[in-house]
Amino acid sequence: MNSTNQTNKFTRFLRNNAALLLLVFCVVAIGAVVIAVSVTGDNVDTPVGGNPGGTTDTPVVDKPIEDTPKPVIVKEKIYFASPVAYQSVGMQYTDDELLFVFNPTLNQWATHNGVDLLAPENTPVTSMYDGVVVEVGESYGMGHYIKVDHGDNVVATYASLADVEVVAGQNVAKGDKLGVVSTTASFEFSDGAHLHLEVAVNGKQVDPMDYVEGKVYREIERTIME
């Protein structure tokens, strides 16, 4: 009796609450589908986006970084270069009033504020560095001469020239031809064909040989995109 009674009660409960049960079933079913989809979605994401993505992720992430141009500052040394292919040095440089070199042309001992670079006549004379021609002139002692401001208060005088190819105010680049070696410096006639070269730093004469021999450089900072 008891069991029959309970069965009847359960049957009656089912019958009375069928709609509620159906609703509960539907909610559970929808929930299960949602969970299944999201889990499947994760599974889809993980193998496809994870494993192959794992191997492709690194280059895919790195490439845009490599491809994105980044400004990098590089330091570059730019050396002064010899202005002429000289064969020997004639009269050397003297830097104070008590030191003299013998000037055979003048037949006397005298200061010599430059160097004489001996080369065959018509040997090209080129600019030792970038600069601006500040003066083109001619004098009895120096012959045809060119003064070039090479920046940083360095002014070079290229003298005993012929066939001068530049004018005052002209920009010149390192290696540009200024003229040719000649014998126009009358005070130094006995040296033969040569370039008389002077270098002044802050208005004071210095030994040009450090420049001629490529010992002087400037460090230039350049920004490049890497």
Ligand SMILES: [Zn+2]
């Ligand atoms: Zn000289």
